[in-house]
Amino acid sequence: xxxxxxxxxxxxxxxxxxxxxxxxxxxxxxxxxxxxxxxxxxxxxxxxxxxxxxxxxxxxxxxxxxxxxxxxxxxxxxxxxxxxxxxxxxxxxxxxxxxxxxxxxxxxxxxxxxxxxxxxxxxxxxxxxxxxxxxxxxxxxxxxxxxxxxxxxxxxxxxxxxxxxxxxxxxxxxxxxxxxxxxxxxxxxxxxxxxxxxxxxxxxxxxxxxxxxxxxxxxxxxxxxxxxxxxxxxxxxxxxxxxxxxxxxxxxxxxxxxxxxxxxxxxxxxxxxxxxxxxxxxxxxxxxxxxxxxxxxxxxxxxxxxxxx
Numbered sequence: 001x002x003x004x005x006x007x008x009x010x011x012x013x014x015x016x017x018x019x020x021x022x023x024x025x026x027x028x029x030x031x032x033x034x035x036x037x038x039x040x041x042x043x044x045x046x047x048x049x050x051x052x053x054x055x056x057x058x059x060x061x062x063x064x065x066x067x068x069x070x071x072x073x074x075x076x077x078x079x080x081x082x083x084x085x086x087x088x089x090x091x092x093x094x095x096x097x098x099x100x101x102x103x104x105x106x107x108x109x110x111x112x113x114x115x116x117x118x119x120x121x122x123x124x125x126x127x128x129x130x131x132x133x134x135x136x137x138x139x140x141x142x143x144x145x146x147x148x149x150x151x152x153x154x155x156x157x158x159x160x161x162x163x164x165x166x167x168x169x170x171x172x173x174x175x176x177x178x179x180x181x182x183x184x185x186x187x188x189x190x191x192x193x194x195x196x197x198x199x200x201x202x203x204x205x206x207x208x209x210x211x212x213x214x215x216x217x218x219x220x221x222x223x224x225x226x227x228x229x230x231x232x233x234x235x236x237x238x239x240x241x242x243x244x245x246x247x248x249x250x251x252x253x254x255x256x257x258x259x260x261x262x263x264x265x266x267x268x269x270x271x272x273x274x275x276x277x278x279x280x281x282x283x284x285x286x287x288x289x290x291x292x293x294x295x296x297x298x299x300x301x302x303x304x305x306x307x308x309x
Contacts, residue, residue, distance in 0.1 A: 001028075001029045001064065001065070002026050002027065002028060002029070002062070002064075002065070003027045003028060003029045003030075003031065003063070003064060003155065003156050003187040004026065004027040004050070004061070004062070004063055004156060004187075004189065005026050005027075005060075005061070005062040006023055006024060006025050006026070006046070006050070006059070006060075006061055007024055007059055007060045007061075008022045008023075008024060008058065008059040008060070009022070009023040009024070009046065009049065009056060009058075009059035009060070009061065010022055010023070010056065010057045010058045010059055011042075011045050011049065011054065011056055011057050011211075012057045018211055019042045019045040019211055020042045020045055020046060020049075020056075020057075020059075020211045021210075021211040021212050022059070022212075023042070023046060023059070023208070023211070023212070023213055024213065025206045025213060025216050027156075027187060027189060027204070028187075028204075029064075029155075029187055030182075030185055030187055031187055031188075031203055031204055032178075032179075032182045032187075032188045032190070032201055032202045032203050032204075033187075033188065033189045033190070033202060033203070033204045033205070033206070034189075034190050034191075034192065034198035034201070034202035034204070034205040034206070034219070035047075035189060035190070035191045035205075035206050035208060036191070036192065036195065036198055036205060036206070036207045036208070036292075036296065037191075037207060037208035037209055038209065038300070040210075041208045041209050041210065041211070042208050042210075042211040043160070043191040043208060044084055044160055044191070046208070047081075047083075047158055047160050047189075047191065049061060049068075050063070050068070050079075050158065051076070051079060051081050051158065052068060052072055052076065061075075062075070063075040063076075063078050063079060063156060064078050064155060064156070066078070077105065077152070078154060078155045078156050079154050079156055079157075079158060080149035080150055080152060080154030080156070080157045080158070081149055081157075081158045081160075082142075082145050082146050082149045082157070082158065082159045082160060082162045083145070083160050084160040084161045084164065084191075086138075086141050086142075086145065087145075088133040088141060088144060088145065088148075089133060090132065090133045090134035091132055091133075091134060092132065092133060093129065093130050093131065093132060093133075094120065094125060094128050094129050094130070094131055094132075094133060094136070094144055095113075095116050095117075095120065095129040095130065097133060097144060097148055098112070098115065098116035098119065098120065098147055098148055098151045099112045099113055099116050101148050101151050101152070102115060102116070102151045102152065105151075105152040107151075107152065112151070115151050115153075116129075116147075116151065117129075119147035119150050119151060120144075120147055122147070122177060123143040123144065123146060123147045123177070124143065124173065125140050125143050125144060125147070128140060138165055138166060139166040139167055139170035142162060142163065142164075142165075142166050142170070142174075143170070143174070145162075146159075146162060146174065146177075150181075154186070155186065155187060156186075156187045156188075156189070157181070157186055157187070157188045157189070158189050159178075159188065159189065159190045159191070159192075160191050161191055161192055161193060162174065162190070162192075163192070163194065163197065164193065171194075171197070175197070175200060175201060178190075178201060179201065182201075190202060195292040195293040195296060196292070196293075198219075198292060199219065199223070199292045202219055203218065203219055204216075204217070204218050204219060205217070205218075205219050205222050205292075207222075207296060207299060207300075209299075209300050214299055214300070215299055219292075222292075222295065223292065223295065225295065226264070226294060226295045226298070227263060227264060227298065228261055228262065228263050228264075228294070229261070229262050229287060229294060230259055230260070230261050230262075230287070230288040230294070231259070231260050231262060231268070231271075231285055231286065231287060231288065232253060232257055232258070232259055232285070232286050232287075232288050233257065233258050233259075233260060233271075233275075233282050233284075233285050234256060234257055234282065234283045234284045234285070235256045235257065235258065235280060235281065235282060235283065236256075236281040236282075236283055237256070237280075237281070238255035238256050239252060239255060239256070239258070239280070240252075240255070242258050242259075243258065243275060243278060243280055245260065245270075245271060245274045245275070246274065247266065247270075248260050248261065248262065248266065248270075248271060248274075249261040259288060268285075
C-alpha cells in the first residue's frame with residue numbers, strides 16, 4: 001500500500017511565485033523517505049499541502065488512499081507532523097502539551113497520560129514534564145515536538161528538518177529513535193539540510209529543486225549515479241607536494257593530508273597500491289563530503305545547465 005501519493009501537485013502563490021510545478025512522488029508503507037532540496041526548493045510547501053496548512057493550486061494528494069480534498073479528517077488522522085519552526089505553547093507544561101494533543105484525536109485522558117509518559121521518557125525529557133516549554137533548551141523543544149507528533153500513534157510521520165539547530169548528541173539520539181520507530185512499522189518522510197542524515201537514515205530519496213523533482217529513486221540507486229568522490233587521506237609522514245598517482249587527481253591539503261578524486265570506474269585499492277610503491281603510508285581515509293552532498297550539487301548544477309540551454 002502507498003502511505004502517500006502526490007500527483008501533479010502545483011502551488012502558485014498570489015505574488016506569482018511558482019513553489020511547486022507538477023510534483024509527483026509516492027511513498028510506500030513502512031518506507032523511510034527523504035525529500036531533499038535547498039532553501040526555497042518547495043519542500044516545506046509540499047509538507048504544508050499534505051497537512052492541509054497550505055492550499056494547493058492543482059493536483060491531488062492521498063494519505064493511505066484517503067484524498068485530502070474529500071476525506072481530509074481521515075487523512076489527517078493518519079499523520080503526525082514535526083514542523084520546521086517551533087510552534088509549542090511556550091507557557092504550557094510539557095506533559096500538558098502531549099495530553100492536550102491527544103485530546104484533539106479523541107484519546108481518553110487516562111490513555112493520553114500513559115502515552116505522554118511513554119513518549120516523554122523515550123525522548124529523554126520526562127524529568128522536564130512539569131516545566132513550561134519556554135524553559136527548555138532548543139534541543140529539548142525539538143524532542144518535545146517529536147513526542148507531541150507521536151502521541152496519536154500516526155501511521156505516517158512527517159519531519160520537516162527536525163534536527164535543525166540541535167547539538168550532535170541530540171541529533172544522534174533522534175536518529176537512533178527514528179530508526180527504531182521505522183523498524184516498528186511507522187512510515188517516515190524526512191526533509192533535511194543535513195545530507196548525511198538522509199544518507200544514514202533513508203531508504204528512498206526525492207530531490208526537489210526550484211519546485212521540480214529532479215531525482216526520485218532508492219538511496220542505493222541514487223548514490224550509484226555519483227560520478228566522482230573525493231577522499232582525504234591522512235598520512236604517517238609529512239609531504240611538501242602531492243604525490244602523483246597515475247590516472248587520479250591529487251592535491252595537498254596539508255603536510256599530512258592529501259585529497260584524491262576517484263571516479264566510478266576507478267578503485268580505491270589502486271591508490272593504496274601506488275602510494276605503497278613510493279613509501280607513503282596511509283593512517284586513515286574519509287570522504288571530503290557526504291556522497292549524497294556531492295551528488296546533490298552535481299544534479300542541481302546539471303538542472304541549471306539544462307534550463308540555460
